[in-house]
Amino acid sequence: MKESNIQLISTITEDNKLTLALQSIEMPKPSADEVVIRIEAAPLNPSDLGVMFSAADMSTATQTGTEQNPVITADVAAKFMPGLKTRVGKATPVGNEGAGTVVAAGSSPAAQALMGKTVAVIGGGTYRQYHCANVQSCLVLKEGTTAKEGASSFVNPLTALAMVETMRAEGHKAIIHAAAASNLGQMLNRICIADGIDLINIVRKPEQETLLRDMGAKYVVNSTSETFLADLTAAIIETGATIAFDPIGGGQLTSDILNCMEVAVARDMKEHSVYGSDIFKQVYIYGALNRGPITLNRNFGFAWAVNGFLLFNALGKLGAETVMAMRKRVADEITSTFASHYTHEVSLTEVLQISSIEAYSKQATGEKYLITPQK
Secondary structure (H helix, E strand, O other): OOOOEEEEEEEEEEEEEEEEEEEEEOOOOOOOOOOEEEEEEEEEEEHHHHHHOOEEEEEEEEEEEEEOEEEEEEEEEEEHHHHOOOOOOOOOEEEEEEEEEEEEEEHHHHHHHHOOOOEEEOOOOOOEOOOEEHHHHEOOOOOOOOOHHOEEEEEEEEHHHHOOOOOOOOOOOOEOOOOOOHHHHHHHHHHHHHHHOOOEEOOHHHHHHHHHHHHHOEEEEEEOOOHHHHHHHHHHHHHEEEEEEEEEEEEEEEHHHHHHHHHHOOOOOOOOOOOOOOOOOEEEEOOOOEEEEEEEOOOOOOOOOEEEEOOOHHHHHHHHHHHHHHOOOOHHOOOOOOOOOOOOEEOOHHHHHHHHHHHHHHOOOOOOEEOOOOO
16 A cells, blocks of 8 residues: 555635645554545535635636646635634645545454445545545445446435435425436436436426436426426426425525415415415525525415525434435445436546636536546
């Protein structure tokens, strides 16, 4: 095993600057229940960009350093600094998940059993060449599964499954999902088809409608269409959907969803009520593609909620037995239901090039970046 290790770090300094750089670190030494993984593939997820860029204005980014060791610097507006005080001066490792080969293992039987296996791993700091993790954070991939195929085994697959399990646990029977042509959205579509769950997919481009319909999606509505609200309401009437997951966050889409839900369920009301229908309507926001305010035009009564949706919080509510079953399903179906398709592969060095940052920071639907730390 090599004696050198490189990781990508993000640092915010007191002078309102974000710095992204590569850092040489020691090779990890596993404790009894830990393994060392040679990371061969790690996806760039929106949640990773949140750690990388934090509140920096990436339009101000400049590149210095050398070709092999680039350094990115960007400005952070002063108004955001008070909320970042716990990050100031700390080199934060980046990367939530990845996959690779176990090259060293601790003394416990559980750790030793992973030696030489290809595993997926979740935990901070996977944008590095060698990563040390507890065995509980590892998912053994089926024999023949490559690190690239298993790189996105946690964040998107478990989020999509957690949406379905949350729907079941809270007594809903159909789901609405926005930005539905995303990598995660396509997974959710495949899960719902397999499990016989009605899913209303909200997209914003005709080609995204075509993509999802070609995948077997029954309900696809376009938020840029003049008939969007009528189309969404009709789909809700047909499916009975009263729970939605929205990665956009800002703007009035959450409000539109709640209002369409209310129109759909209020059709069966026998008497008018100033409080609206008593059917509970839930929207979970799990991303921030639009960082502006959430605008709620209150025409949907009082039986509703808008909440944030964090994966680990959701998993904690679902319980250990459910989560273990979810992880097993991901491992079994990682090349089918939970397959991720990458449009770009970049090395750790290439991640820190201005041209790459300009491209992947757009978070464009249909484009997904994979980091290959050994490149």
